[in-house]
Amino acid sequence: MASQTIDILCSQCGTFIVRYKKKGSGQLIRLYLDMIKEPDFISRLKSFSSKSDLQVLACINCGNRVGLPSIHGGDRLAYRMIKGSFRRKRGN
Helix, strand or coil, X not given: CCEEEEEEEECCCCCEEEEEEEECCCXXXXXXXXXXXXXXXXXXXXXXXXXXXXXXXECCCCCCEEEEEEEECCCEEXXXXXXXXXXXXXXX
């Protein structure tokens, strides 16, 4: 399964939100915390152990909600992405 780095941008204002290492092709349904590469303050969320510790993932510029905290596979923290609230672009 090939992986690629993608940048997630706000669909309303175009502001960079996160850089993510995505495995496989297809839609982006959830962002797993352990696969977020940048920015540093978001990548530090990897130390959280509970869904209730996470805040909603939102654009720092306009406040557009992009992802909601979730747990997948029993214990893997992630953000469930809100369709239409973000754009993805191939990263570096």
